[in-house]
Amino acid sequence: MGIDPGLTRCGLSVVQAGKGRAVYPVAVGVVRTPSDMPVEQRLNKLFDAVEQWFDDYQPHVVALERVFERSNVSTVMNTAHASGVLMLAAARRGVDVHMYTPSEVKKSISGNGRADKAQMTRMITRILGLSEAPKPPDAADALALAVCHCWRAPLNHLVKGKL
Amino acid sequence: MGIDPGLTRCGLSVVQAGKGRAVYPVAVGVVRTPSDMPVEQRLNKLFDAVEQWFDDYQPHVVALERVFERSNVSTVMNTAHASGVLMLAAARRGVDVHMYTPSEVKKSISGNGRADKAQMTRMITRILGLSEAPKPPDAADALALAVCHCWRAPLNHLVKGKL
Numbered sequence: 001m002g003i004d005p006g007l008t009r010c011g012l013s014v015v016q017a018g019k020g021r022a023v024y025p026v027a028v029g030v031v032r033t034p035s036d037m038p039v040e041q042r043l044n045k046l047f048d049a050v051e052q053w054f055d056d057y058q059p060h061v062v063a064l065e066r067v068f069e070r071s072n073v074s075t076v077m078n079t080a081h082a083s084g085v086l087m088l089a090a091a092r093r094g095v096d097v098h099m100y101t102p103s104e105v106k107k108s109i110s111g112n113g114r115a116d117k118a119q120m121t122r123m124i125t126r127i128l129g130l131s132e133a134p135k136p137p138d139a140a141d142a143l144a145l146a147v148c149h150c151w152r153a154p155l156n157h158l159v160k161g162k163l
Numbered sequence: 164m165g166i167d168p169g170l171t172r173c174g175l176s177v178v179q180a181g182k183g184r185a186v187y188p189v190a191v192g193v194v195r196t197p198s199d200m201p202v203e204q205r206l207n208k209l210f211d212a213v214e215q216w217f218d219d220y221q222p223h224v225v226a227l228e229r230v231f232e233r234s235n236v237s238t239v240m241n242t243a244h245a246s247g248v249l250m251l252a253a254a255r256r257g258v259d260v261h262m263y264t265p266s267e268v269k270k271s272i273s274g275n276g277r278a279d280k281a282q283m284t285r286m287i288t289r290i291l292g293l294s295e296a297p298k299p300p301d302a303a304d305a306l307a308l309a310v311c312h313c314w315r316a317p318l319n320h321l322v323k324g325k326l
Contacts, residue, residue: 039260040250040259040260043250043251044251044254047255076243077230077243080230080239080243080247081244081246081247083247084206088206088248091201091203091207097203
């Protein structure tokens with residue numbers, strides 16, 4: 001499961017890793033919470049939604065975008081609160097969480113750590129053999145995170161000396 | 164309930180508001196999670212601990228310190244993740260969360276928005292009539308947040324036009 005965390009829009013995706021670099025799309029969607037609702041209630045809505053995804057798809061692992069400081073402090077904090085709740089949902093089911101920075105995902109998918117949204121959407125549409133581009137961008141980002149993990153996980157194991 | 168959010172140390176406190184500015188201490192403590200554990204498991208430990216506090220004390224409202232950007236980005240992010248999980252715990256029980264900045268708490272307790280830790284600890288010890296100063300600082304901060312809310316809540320209502 002790949003998750004692009006957010007409180008206004010949170011991208012969620014599920015893929016199945018195949019042999020080599022084959023990755024198959026299973027599901028993709030976006031959870032929204034209303035911005036005029038108290039933050040704690042928005043977090044509760046997000047938690048309920050991601051619990052439903054865990055129930056429906058029983059993922060083995062979660063790939064989550066790491067939150068960085070950007071221009072808008074209040075957005076960053078809301079995204080960090082959302083990430084906390086998403087990690088909690090995974091931990092409560094014993095599912096490991098792997099964090100990737102946006103540039104790690106871009107580099108893994110497109111070969112370029114500074115690829116723009118249009119390039120990333122084109123690449124992810126092609127990699128997963130989708131008939132049309134996933135929308136909104138949060139959905140495409142969630143798929144990119146999931147594919148990034150499928151491709152990097154074997155290397156992660158090597159680095160940790162597990163192979 | 165007053166909460167000074169954190170993943171390494173989270174201060175928790177419960178007070179009872181009396182007449183006027185009277186506030187009585189009920190409980191204070193600190194929850195710690197090991198820094199060598201994956202973040203999602205640390206969040207799970209914190210969530211379990213705060214759930215226990217909710218069970219034990221059935222608070223009517225939560226006063227939580229608002230997370231700001233400080234020097235150490237990784238600490239801020241962990242604190243923001245922890246805040247998300249703490250807010251979720253409150254929302255799941257229908258308990259309102261009120262956020263206060265450190266300077267709002269300092270100003271409310273000591274009259275000075277830049278009071279240092281020693282001043283704040285002295286004031287909170289005196290206000291609550293404690294026989295000794297609460298330790299560590301996270302515990303004192305949690306009590307200060309709870310007292311701050313007791314004193315400011317009537318004003319919050321006025322501002323919102325509820326009185």
